Amino acid sequence: MEEFQEVFEKYAPVVYRFLLSHCQDPELADELTGETFYQAYLHIGSFRGKCRIETWLCQIARNALSKERKRRGRLAELDPEAESPSPDLFSRFADREQALLIHRQLHALPEPYREVFTLRVFGDLSFKDIAGIFEKTESWAKVTYYRAKDKLIKKMEVENGD
DSSP states (O other): OHHHHHHHHHHHHHHHHHHHHHHOOHHHHHHHHHHHHHHHHHTGGGOOSSSOHHHHHHHHHHHHHHHHHHHHHHHHHHOTTOOOOOSOTTTTSTTHHHHHHHHHHHHHSOTTHHHHHHHHHTSOOOHHHHHHHHTOOHHHHHHHHHHHHHHHHHHHHHHHTO
């Protein structure tokens, strides 16, 4: 049990940042971080050691987030009166138009570019961690990130007319 506590203390921030980068909701990220470690504790026997522990934990976190999104989707279908979130998510930023443009262009990127860029920039994950999540090489993660960054810059230049 003490070993698992050490794993939690070491990797909880990584899992939290990973989840936060995907859901943009600190409370949900915190809740799903707990769920991730609960599931990891229950299934620790299935960890084969073929990847790094943080990679395995992020895969569990991805599954937990997916389940939560499906659950929330079903709840929204049952409650037609539910309010939709405000479309202006960047109202707190000084230059919200620029933030919206960046957000829109980021989400227009095809996969895996969008996810790799998001994990690197917002999730603060290393290329090695990203490679592990996708079960690819570290070089693949680097190339994909830099291609995503290049695509994003080009889209921004076209949008701004530069």
